[in-house]
Amino acid sequence: MALLEVRGLTKVFGRLVALGGVDLTVGENEFHGLIGPNGSGKSTLMKCVAGAELPTQGTIRFAGCDITAATPVGRARAGLSLKFQITSVLPALTVYDNVLLALQAQSSIASLIFSRTRGSLHEHVMHLLAQFHLAQRCWEPAAALSHGHQQWLEIAMTLACKPHLLLLDEPTAGMSLEERRITGELLMPIKRHCSLVIVEHDLDFIRNICDVLTVLDQGKVIDSGTVGHIQSSRKVQEVYLIRV
Amino acid sequence: MLEDYLTIFVTRVLILALLALSFDLIWGYSGIMSFGQALFFGAAGYGVALVARDLGVASIFVVLPAALAMGLVLSLALGAFLLLGRHPPTTIFIALGTLTGSYVADRLARSWYYLGGQNGIPSLPPMTAGGYEFAEGRLYYYLAFSVLAIVYLVCRFVVRSQFGLALAGARDRETRILFFGYQAQKLKLTVFSLSGAIAGLAGGLYAFHDGFVGPNMVGVVLSTQIVLYALLGGVGTLIGPVIGVVVTESAGFWLADSFPKIWPIILGLLLLVVTLFWPTGLIGLVVSEQERIGSFGRSSLPPRHADTGVSNGTA
Numbered sequence: 001m002a003l004l005e006v007r008g009l010t011k012v013f014g015r016l017v018a019l020g021g022v023d024l025t026v027g028e029n030e031f032h033g034l035i036g037p038n039g040s041g042k043s044t045l046m047k048c049v050a051g052a053e054l055p056t057q058g059t060i061r062f063a064g065c066d067i068t069a070a071t072p073v074g075r076a077r078a079g080l081s082l083k084f085q086i087t088s089v090l091p092a093l094t095v096y097d098n099v100l101l102a103l104q105a106q107s108s109i110a111s112l113i114f115s116r117t118r119g120s121l122h123e124h125v126m127h128l129l130a131q132f133h134l135a136q137r138c139w140e141p142a143a144a145l146s147h148g149h150q151q152w153l154e155i156a157m158t159l160a161c162k163p164h165l166l167l168l169d170e171p172t173a174g175m176s177l178e179e180r181r182i183t184g185e186l187l188m189p190i191k192r193h194c195s196l197v198i199v200e201h202d203l204d205f206i207r208n209i210c211d212v213l214t215v216l217d218q219g220k221v222i223d224s225g226t227v228g229h230i231q232s233s234r235k236v237q238e239v240y241l242i243r244v
Numbered sequence: 245m246l247e248d249y250l251t252i253f254v255t256r257v258l259i260l261a262l263l264a265l266s267f268d269l270i271w272g273y274s275g276i277m278s279f280g281q282a283l284f285f286g287a288a289g290y291g292v293a294l295v296a297r298d299l300g301v302a303s304i305f306v307v308l309p310a311a312l313a314m315g316l317v318l319s320l321a322l323g324a325f326l327l328l329g330r331h332p333p334t335t336i337f338i339a340l341g342t343l344t345g346s347y348v349a350d351r352l353a354r355s356w357y358y359l360g361g362q363n364g365i366p367s368l369p370p371m372t373a374g375g376y377e378f379a380e381g382r383l384y385y386y387l388a389f390s391v392l393a394i395v396y397l398v399c400r401f402v403v404r405s406q407f408g409l410a411l412a413g414a415r416d417r418e419t420r421i422l423f424f425g426y427q428a429q430k431l432k433l434t435v436f437s438l439s440g441a442i443a444g445l446a447g448g449l450y451a452f453h454d455g456f457v458g459p460n461m462v463g464v465v466l467s468t469q470i471v472l473y474a475l476l477g478g479v480g481t482l483i484g485p486v487i488g489v490v491v492t493e494s495a496g497f498w499l500a501d502s503f504p505k506i507w508p509i510i511l512g513l514l515l516l517v518v519t520l521f522w523p524t525g526l527i528g529l530v531v532s533e534q535e536r537i538g539s540f541g542r543s544s545l546p547p548r549h550a551d552t553g554v555s556n557g558t559a
Binding site: 050051052071073075076077081082084088090091093097100101102104106107109111112113114116117118143157161162168210222 | 364402405407409410416419422423424425427430540547
């Protein structure tokens with residue numbers, strides 16, 4: 001059974017039809033790329049899946065449960081995690097505290113007040129930071145990190161709660177070529193325990209890490225399939241004048 | 245005689261500092277703007293005054309817990325109304341909601357005969373503990389000082405805990421932390437109630453210190469005054485609001501002496517200048533941003549450089 005099943009998803013803002021009946025299926029341990037021109041509805045689709053927007057019509061099923069109307073908190077607790085397009089680490093807090101904040105999210109208020117989990121989570125925080133090459137800078141405020149490092153920090157934070165599905169909206173925006181390459185390397189190991197839906201403009205990047213691609217245009221799915229299939233799809237070439 | 249007057253003045257400052265601390269806990273640490281702190285302060289003050297007047301109970305072991313509980317219950321009720329809901333409420337909504345609450349309480353206190361109307365409830369008996377009587381003066385000063393010290397330590401424990409970290413998240417990026425799975429509104433309601441309990445405790449102390457409660461104790465003026473005191477001293481630190489109260493009250497004390505006619509104007513201008521041009525308050529002059537934020541729930545871990553050393557090895 002698929003991990004994420006989106007069926008007939010429609011989102012209307014006033015007169016604008018941002019999504020016009022989108023279907024999307026993401027399997028277990030699958031890296032799924034969403035591509036399409038600007039304004040094709042990629043970000044809106046991500047927001048509907050994450051719970052930041054409620055769809056006008058259609059259903060979203062995650063791990064067998066209907067989450068179409070669930071709150072963001074409910075979705076997070078079911079194992080869904082996301083990184084928005086805009087970097088939103090907490091700039092004033094240290095890098096360490098940013099990760100701890102994400103890790104302790106599901107502790108009860110009482111255990112938070114008495115700091116009961118700080119000891120047991122310490123190893124976990126340092127492990128995540130080491131994995132994302134941030135361990136040496138863990139006591140600096142997040143604001144002191146470069147844009148690329150802030151993106152890594154945020155990916156580390158989204159992975160903190162061990163999600164089953166991670167949604168990444170343009171994780172490599174503003175990164176250098178070298179940083180993009182490393183980001184790809186950082187993401188590959190999570191395939192063992194997590195699926196990924198990723199929106200990205202860098203087509204080389206997305207082709208390297210994704211198993212399946214879905215192409216959106218004007219709120220509709222143009223085509224969906226393996227990277228090889230999409231590269232040879234005529235429908236996609238009609239929309240996308242550049243080579244995928 | 246002067247010494248007595250000074251003791252009374254300082255005791256009053258300590259009790260108001262308690263109220264300013266309660267405001268700072270929710271605005272400085274959690275991003276909830278409350279113009280209703282005097283509501284919890286005054287309501288608890290009236291509550292214990294009624295208990296003393298109608299039931300004849302003035303034991304400290306009843307008065308202080310009762311004041312605390314009244315502040316807690318009232319803030320829990322108002323907080324549940326303002327903070328819970330499908331979407332996180334805006335700062336303006338909460339500010340107006342608490343302001344309205346404070347205004348309503350003021351009107352109610354002024355017009356309800358049972359509460360003494362404009363005159364309030366005068367001549368409360370002194371608070372007692374066994375054979376002792378806490379009248380105005382040195383003993384009450386020690387009492388207020390101890391309560392402030394204990395509350396300060398409790399607040400410090402809370403804001404430096406992992407809960408404090410979660411509150412910082414709710415303050416700076418509320419919508420973001422929802423997607424981590426935080427029930428941000430429950431976090432805020434918890435801290436709002438804690439703050440209400442502290443304000444209530446302060447109200448109980450204030451009522452028995454003055455031996456009198458009146459409508460000014462619940463009103464918008466005191467609520468606003470506390471906000472300004474805290475902003476002046478520096479929100480987001482625990483010592484800031486205490487400094488704010490001490491400075492403003494002392495400045496008022498001194499200015500009233502030297503410039504008896506225009507002192508409220510001078511004080512007003514002073515507050516205006518500091519709150520507009522020093523967003524970090526007076527405390528911002530001595531403490532850096534980094535120190536102000538501090539760290540959370542890590543007191544038992546090895547020092548920083550040792551930590552980084554370990555991580556160098558694993559990176």
